[in-house]
Amino acid sequence: MQGRTSGAVLVALVIAVAAGAVGGVAGGVTVLLLDDDSATAPPDATATPGDAATEEPATPATATDLDAAIHRTLEAVVTVVADTPAxxxxxxxxxxxxxxxxxxxxDRAGYVITNFHVVSGASELSVVLSTxxxxxxRLIAHDAPYTxxxxLAIPNQGLRSLRLGDSDALRLGQxxxxxxxxxxxxxxSVKVGVVSGLDQSWVRNAVVLENLVQxxxxxxxxxxxxxxxxxEGELVGLLTTVVRETPTGLAVEGVSFSQSSNSLRPIIENIIALGVHPRPRLGIEYPFAHHIEVTPEMAAAEGLPHEAGALVTAVDxxxxxxxxxxxxxxxxxxxxxxxxxxxTPFVNRLKALEPGQVAELTVLREGRQLVIPVTPRLE
Known part of the structure; x- marks a missing residue:
C-alpha cells in the first residue's frame, strides 16, 4: 500500500466490533499507529470528469457467468481506511x-458506498483498490442514525463500478x-452462501435495522x-451485520445481514444528486450521543416513572x-x-415521520407529562 502512512509504525492490532451491540457488526480491523513524522498530505479526493469508472452491464446468469461476475465485483470492491485524529x-x-x-x-463518477460505522469518527479517509x-x-454524506x-467520493480514473440489482426479486435459497x-x-475476499431470510429486522445500538437480507x-x-x-453480478445488499449470539446470549452461526439494495437506492440517488438524503434532524436523534434507551432494568435502578422510552442526555x-x-x-x-x-425505539419513530411533519413528543419531566411539538429540520 502506498501513500501517506508508509512511515507509520504498527504497534498493535485490535480486532474491533463496533459499538458493542448484541450480535455485533461485520466491523472493522482497528490498528494503532505511531507517527514518525514521515506522512505526506493526500491529494484532493474530488472525482475528476472524463476518465470515469466503467459500469459493467448485467448479463444473463449461467454457471460459468458466476465466476465472471465475482471477478468483476472484486474489481469494484475496495478497502476503506479510516484514521482517527492523532x-x-x-x-x-x-x-x-x-x-x-x-x-x-x-457510480462512474467515483462514488463509494459503505457502512457509516466504518467511517464514523474518522479525521482522514482513503480507499485501497483491488490493485x-x-x-x-472524502465523506459526501451519511444517513445515520436512521441507517x-x-x-464517499474518490478520484475516478480507471474504476470499475457495480450495478444496483433488485433486492425485491431475491428468493429464499437463491x-x-x-x-x-x-x-x-x-x-x-469471496464467500458464497444463499438467501436465508428476506425483509428482516435486527436491533442494534438502540435502532431497529430494517429491510435486511439474511x-x-x-x-x-x-x-x-x-x-x-x-x-448476474448485481449489488443486492450491503454487508452490515454478522450475528454471533441471540439477545439471551445463545451462540449463533451462519447469520449475517445486509441492507437491501432497494432500501438504499433512494438514499444513494439523493446523496449523489443533492448531497444529502433528507431526514428529520431534531438535535436529539443519536443514541448514546443524545439519548439512551430506557429498559425495565434501567427504569427500576434509576427510579424512572416509565419502563420504556428515550432518556435525553444532551441537546445540540x-x-x-x-x-x-x-x-x-x-x-x-x-x-x-x-x-x-x-x-420501536425513538430513532425508528422519527424515521417514520413524513417530510415536514411535526414531532409531538410526549415527555415526562419532574413528575409532569408534557406534549412538546418539535419541527424537525430536514438535513
Missing part, C-alpha cells in the same frame, strides 16, 4: 487509530456471494460495507429540539402518540 499517548508519542472496512464503487493502489477519499450507510475488502487478510455467507471482521451480489445547541425546550433529563415516551419502546 492524540498523545502515555509515553508522550503521537498515536493514531486506523480502522479498516469495505466499500463498493457504485493495491491507495486513493484519498448504517455512508457515501445463491448469493459476499465480496469484501482486505480486512485482516491480504486482498479482497444470508449464511461467512461474513467476518472487516467485511462491513462489502458487496452482496446475485449470480441551536437545534429544533433546543428551540422547542427539550432538556437533558427529559424522558420521551411517545412520538405523535405512538409509544417509544424496545420494539
Amino acid at each position: 492524540s498523545r499517548d502515555a509515553s508522550g508519542r503521537m498515536s493514531q487509530q486506523r480502522s479498516l472496512g469495505s466499500g463498493v464503487v457504485i 493495491g493502489e491507495e486513493r484519498p477519499a 448504517d450507510f455512508a457515501v 445463491p448469493v456471494v459476499a465480496v469484501a475488502g482486505a480486512g485482516f487478510t491480504s486482498g479482497n 444470508t449464511d455467507a461467512a461474513v467476518n471482521i472487516g467485511d462491513s460495507g462489502g458487496a452482496l451480489i446475485n449470480a 445547541p441551536g437545534s429544533s429540539a433546543a428551540a422547542a425546550g427539550i432538556q437533558p433529563g427529559d424522558h420521551i415516551v411517545a412520538v405523535n402518540e405512538m409509544p417509544v419502546d424496545l420494539a
Whole structure:
C-alpha cells in the first residue's frame, strides 16, 4: 500500500466490533499507529470528469457467468481506511487509530458506498483498490442514525463500478456471494452462501435495522460495507451485520445481514444528486450521543416513572429540539402518540415521520407529562 502512512509504525492490532451491540457488526480491523513524522498530505479526493469508472452491464446468469461476475465485483470492491485524529499517548508519542472496512464503487463518477460505522469518527479517509493502489477519499454524506450507510467520493480514473440489482426479486435459497475488502487478510475476499431470510429486522445500538437480507455467507471482521451480489453480478445488499449470539446470549452461526439494495437506492440517488438524503434532524436523534434507551432494568435502578422510552442526555445547541425546550433529563415516551419502546425505539419513530411533519413528543419531566411539538429540520 502506498501513500501517506508508509512511515507509520504498527504497534498493535485490535480486532474491533463496533459499538458493542448484541450480535455485533461485520466491523472493522482497528490498528494503532505511531507517527514518525514521515506522512505526506493526500491529494484532493474530488472525482475528476472524463476518465470515469466503467459500469459493467448485467448479463444473463449461467454457471460459468458466476465466476465472471465475482471477478468483476472484486474489481469494484475496495478497502476503506479510516484514521482517527492523532492524540498523545502515555509515553508522550503521537498515536493514531486506523480502522479498516469495505466499500463498493457504485457510480462512474467515483462514488463509494459503505457502512457509516466504518467511517464514523474518522479525521482522514482513503480507499485501497483491488490493485493495491491507495486513493484519498472524502465523506459526501451519511444517513445515520436512521441507517448504517455512508457515501464517499474518490478520484475516478480507471474504476470499475457495480450495478444496483433488485433486492425485491431475491428468493429464499437463491445463491448469493459476499465480496469484501482486505480486512485482516491480504486482498479482497469471496464467500458464497444463499438467501436465508428476506425483509428482516435486527436491533442494534438502540435502532431497529430494517429491510435486511439474511444470508449464511461467512461474513467476518472487516467485511462491513462489502458487496452482496446475485449470480448476474448485481449489488443486492450491503454487508452490515454478522450475528454471533441471540439477545439471551445463545451462540449463533451462519447469520449475517445486509441492507437491501432497494432500501438504499433512494438514499444513494439523493446523496449523489443533492448531497444529502433528507431526514428529520431534531438535535436529539443519536443514541448514546443524545439519548439512551430506557429498559425495565434501567427504569427500576434509576427510579424512572416509565419502563420504556428515550432518556435525553444532551441537546445540540441551536437545534429544533433546543428551540422547542427539550432538556437533558427529559424522558420521551411517545412520538405523535405512538409509544417509544424496545420494539420501536425513538430513532425508528422519527424515521417514520413524513417530510415536514411535526414531532409531538410526549415527555415526562419532574413528575409532569408534557406534549412538546418539535419541527424537525430536514438535513
